[in-house]
Amino acid sequence: MAWEYVVNGINGAIKLVVNGDPELVDIAIRSVKVSGIAAVLAAIIGVPVGVVLGLSRFKGRGLLKSIFNALLGIPTVVMGLILYLFLAPAGPLGFLGLLYTEMGISFGQMLLILPIVISFTVSSIESVEREIRDLALTLGANKIQIMFKIVEESLSGIVLSIIAAFNRAVAELGIALMVGGNIFVRGGGLNTRVLTTSIQMYVARGEIDYALALGTILIAIVFTITAISNYLQKKWVGYD
């Protein structure tokens, strides 16, 4: 019994993945899409904020940094609950109509991963800043040129932060479940079922092979993205 269960589950998973079960593919694509949008949004907002925070010196900067650092570990269930209350039609942001939509999940995940992008951007800027500033000054560069050089040098760290943010978004369950609602209609255009929510649903229903198949895909996505980012970094930086 004991191992048979696991082996059967993995067998079923492989079969489903190999056969390209359309429902499975649909869910996987939605996961990447929703979390990808979240990562892009977080980058658009987070990178500029991180660059400013990393380059400037003002009162309260340390406090701001530690707030973002603290928010790195915010539990996704709490985030999901707060977002649900805000986005419900009776809530303050209800008029946006985001609850139980793909956009709602993207929005929530964007808020979740924003601190990751900001914090990592700040630290990668700080790590190259002093060296470059001194060097560039001795070479007679002006302020703007220095700024661009610093951002350029910390680019690989910034990209890494966005990748890490995407991985957190695609793997989280709390927001996807509470804001997304795990909606699935065959042939429907407004489904919100993603990998994590369907895994928990199939586990609850006892359909372990499906859950395992989806889990395999989720891990594959995370590994692939990480591998690509590693490759790009090597290429850019030019050493291992």
Next chain:
Amino acid sequence: MKRLAIAIVTVLAILVLGVGYQYHIQSQHRVLTISTTTSLYDTGLLEEAIAPTFKEKYGIELHFIPKGTGAAIQDAKNGVSDAIMVHARSKELKFMEEGYGVNRKVFAYNFFVIVGPRDDPAGIKGLTPVDALKKIAQAGREGKAIWVSRDDGSGTNTKEIALWKMAGFDYSKIKNESWFVSTGTGMGATLNYANTKKAYTLSDTGTYLKFRKEGLIDLDALVDKGEELINVYAIILINPEKFDKDFEGAKLLVNWLTNEEGQRIIGEFGKNRFGKPLFYPIVDVLREKKEPYFSWIAKYGLIEDDGEVTECPEKFRYGKEMTFFEFEKQ
């Protein structure tokens, strides 16, 4: 600098277009959001049988949000849903009294079962539900049995609390005893837990049969007779004066669910796979007063209103286009 500006503008433009496109898609689809109980959802009835047929027929997508009855009602109070599908009469009544729900219609019934390990350490097989619970409590206190409770405010949980009361126990007190385990999750997860722990629990037949037939659990249905175990599912519309939801669409759904086609789909779901239906259509039973189910449904599923029993008391009816069953009180 210029390149950066172009890049930013392009990304923003794509975003705006994307968001606009999403809203456009959303406005293209007519959607009903239905908060529902996990016992209806976990069997697959809603997504596999009801949603596809209804969409084909009326072009309306049904979005089911599975939660316990308590949470489903909370969802509706937050203005999320167009209707709720639940099974806890006392909570339904409160929902309507608070002004959120109108036009309650019953659409299906089945039975709760007390399930437990095959060796049945408490010796409840074939007893009445009330006697069975007494035995389980006794065996539990002797350390021979475990009871698993959903404890999630769901319809099944509401029924369980009522059954414990009939057996002479206060749910809020026995909850703290060591043989009494709360899972706080849906029916499927609770059955899995009870199976692992070789414990007793109360389940709706639909979920139990599905899990049993698919070999996911090894628990036996030990007590499945007794009028107390009847389980009546109702759909309640959201009061259009409270929230501006798709009342007309929800009405279409209710009327379709209780007409011939809807009732047939409910009655046939799972028949091939499980040997018997998971849910029974209710309309014929009420129309033809088929005993004994008719009296049981009247007693546990309908609501008293001014000397009559009815699906929906008159003060909670909205509009004139829907009809409701009314019977003389017996």
